[in-house]
Amino acid sequence: GQQVMQIPQYQHVQEGEDFTTYCNSSTTLSNIQWYKQRPGGHPVFLIQLVKSGEVKKQKRLTFQFGEAKKNSSLHITATQTTDVGTYFCAGYGGSQGNLIFGKGTKLSVKP
C-alpha cells in the first residue's frame, strides 16, 4: 500500500535557526497536506499543495511540492519557541482515498 515517509524524526534547534522537514511518498499524490500537532494536542491543518512544483508561504513557513508530486518539504525560517511541535505531512492515497500520514518530525526549540 501507499507509504508516506518523513525525515528527520527529531530536530533540535536553537531559537533563530532554520528548520526543514522532508516528506516522500511511494506513489504520486494528487495533493499533499501539512499538519502541526502541539505537545498534548491534536493535529491542526496548516496547508494543502496541489500543483506540481507548487510553493506556498505562510509568514516564516515555506511549503514546496515536488515536480513529480511524490515529495514535499516544509521550511521554517528563524524558528521561535512557538514553533515547537510535531509536523506531519499527509496524502490521500490508495484505491479508496484514505488519508495517510507520515510519522512526523518532532521539532524542539531551545530558547
Add this chain to the structure above:
Amino acid sequence: NAGVMQNPRHLVRRRGQEARLRCSPMKGHSHVYWYRQLPEEGLKFMVYLQKENIIDESGMPKERFSAEFPKEGPSILRIQQVVRGDSAAYFCASSLTGERTEAFFGQGTRLTVV
C-alpha cells in the same frame, strides 16, 4: 459551528472490557477517519468511513476492533476485550468531501488499559 467532538476525552478500562469511542464530525461532513497514536509516534490510519459505509478498514486489526458511522449519530470505534497494548490516543478526523479537502481533528480519546 462546532468542531469535531470526541468523547470521552479519557477512558480507563480493565483488560477484557470493551471500549467505545465516539466521534461527531463537523456539521455537513460525511467523511470520517480514525487514527491511533502511541506516545512519541505518528498517526496510524485505522479506518475510513462515509455515512453508513466502511470505505477502507485496512489499518484496523481484524479481531476485536470495529467501526461504524450510522445514518444518524456519531461514528463509533469499538474495541472489544481490550489489552494493555490498546492503550493509546485515538483521533478522529472529518472532512467535507474526502480527497482534496482538509481534515479537521477532534481532541482525541486517551485510552488507558489497566
